[in-house]
Structures are given as structure tokens and as C-alpha cells.
Amino acid sequence: MKLRLFIIISCSFTATNAQNIKSIGFKGGINRSNQEWNYNNISVDSKYQARNFGSYFLSADFFAKKYLSVVGDLGYISKGRALTVQITDDVGNYLGFSKFVERFSYLTFNPQIKFHYDIHKFSPYLFGGPHADLFIKHKDHISNLSDNKTYYTNPKGNAIILGITYGVGCEYRAGRYGLQIEIQDHHDLTPVYKNSNLSITGTNYIITLGLKYFLHKI
Template identity: 25%
Template sequence: MKKAVTILFVLVFMCGGFMQAQVVKSISLNSGMVWSTQKFDYKDINYDLPNEYLTGFHIGFAVEFLQHEYFSILTEIGYTQKGFKLEVDITTPDFPEGGLGTMEIKYSYKYAYLSPMFKVRKEFRGFIPYVFIGPRLDYLLEYPTDEFSEESAKYFNDFIFGMTYGLGLEYMFGSFGVGLIFQNQYDFTLAYHHELEEGYDSGVDIKNNAFILDLGVKFYFGKE
């Protein structure tokens, strides 16, 4: 956590220097909903966990560089909730086979992230459609401690490398802009990796995938 805070302060300081040098084109704050799930790959059994998408919260702060008509560079830092939900049968010692109905279990993970991205845009009378893509680094802030013991939690990866890509539509008026952004945060590296070991039922690899829909507000430098 201390590392994440340190990185945040360094980035803010750097952004301030860029603004003074008039390299920064805009700053924006985006917030919205996350729909996430996790893919479970078991090592010794053929089983597809019937998990469903979990709804979470996302917020991001982005700085846009380069005063170009069509191209720019985005750097975004943010916070996102990922995980999945699972519907399971209710069982008791008297009814181990179930039949008492179902209950929903939610597994929520919290991440801070940094993502530099390449953006292509085109303005049409104040409306600006755009697309963006770039690498992303996630840092695990919190995992569901009720479901994972300290022993099993050591198999979580603190840092996850992935990719962010998406599209947006913005309306600009004067120095300000508002818009909708849709993105996919896809992971290349695993969120959890546990090799098959003696004493465990199964080894398993877990990978995140999340879709985000944001409402964003933006301020442009040098616009009137």
C-alpha cells in the first residue's frame, strides 16, 4: 500500500511539471461501474466453475499529453473492484445434499492501477469519438479474507500486468468536456497461482477480466 501511495505522489508531481511546460492537453476524472469475473483453471480436475459477473466500483484520474489534432497519450491512475459472484446450494448438517434453496456468495478484490495509453480521436462539431489502448499494471490492495486463509493468500500476485483498451464519446463545450467511456481491463498475468501440492485438493490458476462503463468530466488547458 505504501508503494502505491508513493507512486501516486510521484505521478502527481510529474504531472504538475508537465502542466507548467504546457505539454498537458487535459485532465479528467472518470467514475462508474465494473462488471468483472475470474477464470479458474484447475490443475488435476476438469471443472468449469459456474461463476457470474460481479458488479463493482471504478474511479480513475487521467492526464492527456500532446497538443495534436488526432493523437495523444493518456496516463491513468485509478482504483477498481474486481472478482466474481457464485450461486451455491444451501446445506446443513441435517441436509448435506442441499435442497434448502440457494445463496449468493461474492468474492471482491480491490486494485490500484497505472495505465499509459495511446489515443486516437476525431472531432465533429463538439462531439469527439475516440479509441484507446495501452499496457496496465495493477497492484492488489485487498482480497476477500473471509474466503482465503493466510496460508492460501500467499499465492496471490501483488502485481498484475495487463492491457486496457476501449472507446468513448465526449461532448466538449469551452474548456470542459463530458462523456461516456467503455473499456476492457484484460490481464496477461495471473491473479492467483497455486501449483498442485500434497495435502491440497487441486492446484489452480485464476485470471481476472473486467469491463468498465464510466461517466467522465474533463478540463482542457488552453481552451476558452
């Protein structure tokens, strides 16, 4: 039900403004993600490592003005972390290391305001706006470990995560086609997961390359 509502809202935004669409496009890249797992009842002295996950977006520009436009991104994003653990036996003898990788996947919708300045065929820009991430699935992976996986917490993510997205980019236009590069902070304002004992928060920095098609000639 929540997935249907999420898709309806996203599609309604696009359909309502279809006559004002300037361009459509696809962009994909890497999300450099990390998480903090904050327990209320235990102290965990561990440093988590950031992980790279793929991120993919369908994008459309609306209401194009001289310096301003509205952008709608609908895409797929993964968030998570990695943790390397030293393994010992019952008497403390070193046995090796194990890597634990956590991954939360989402469908994301990001409406943004975009400020751009055109210089011939180039157009550098700033952008920002809210985002809503709808939880799809959770997956973890443990390598080189013979112990039972139930040693680790395996939570489902919150159904929807709200936050803000902001960043910089540059676009090159040749005829009706364009190439773009973006760097953004996909900043969450609500936790990835939270209950009485555990709160998970995260950081996400995304870099993407994209291809655009302009519906109207200059």
C-alpha cells in the same frame, strides 16, 4: 515499498509532462467483472456469475495533436466474481442457496495512446495501452450460509497485475469543460492469483462517465 514505488512512477510520469497537459478530469463507472478459478488437483463444475464493481479514475491528456494525444489514468478498480451454491444436508435434502462473492481491489495506472477525430464540439476516439494494477486488498462475503467459511479458498492477489487496456469513447466540449463516455476492455495478461494448485484469471469490461477541464481555450 511496492505501493510507494508505484505512486512515484505514476507521479513522475505526470510531473515530467506537466507542461504538456491539455486537460485534467475525473471519471467513474461500473466494472463488469468475472473470474475463472482453475484448480490443478481437483475438478470443480461451477459456473461463476459476473459482478458489477465501482471503478474511479483521475485522468490527464498530454501532447495534444490534431488526431493524437497521450492519456494517463490513475485510479481504483475492483475485480471479482459471484458463485451461487445449492446447500443440502448429509442425506441430500435441499436446504437452500448461498451466494459467495469474491472481490480483489487495486490501484491502477494506465498510460494510453488516444486517436481522436473532432466534429464540431464532439470528438469520438479510440484508445489503447498497457496497464499495471497494484494489489490493495482482498475481501469475500458469504450470505445465507451457516457452514464454516474455511470451506472456501481465500487467497491474496498477486502484488502486481500487468495487461492491456483498449476501448472507444466520445467527448463533448463546451468552453473549457467537457463530458465523456468510455467503454473499455481492461484485459489482464498475468493471473490475478497463482500457485501450484490454483490459477485465477479474469475478464473486466468497464463503462465510465467523466468530466474534464481544459487548461487552454480552443
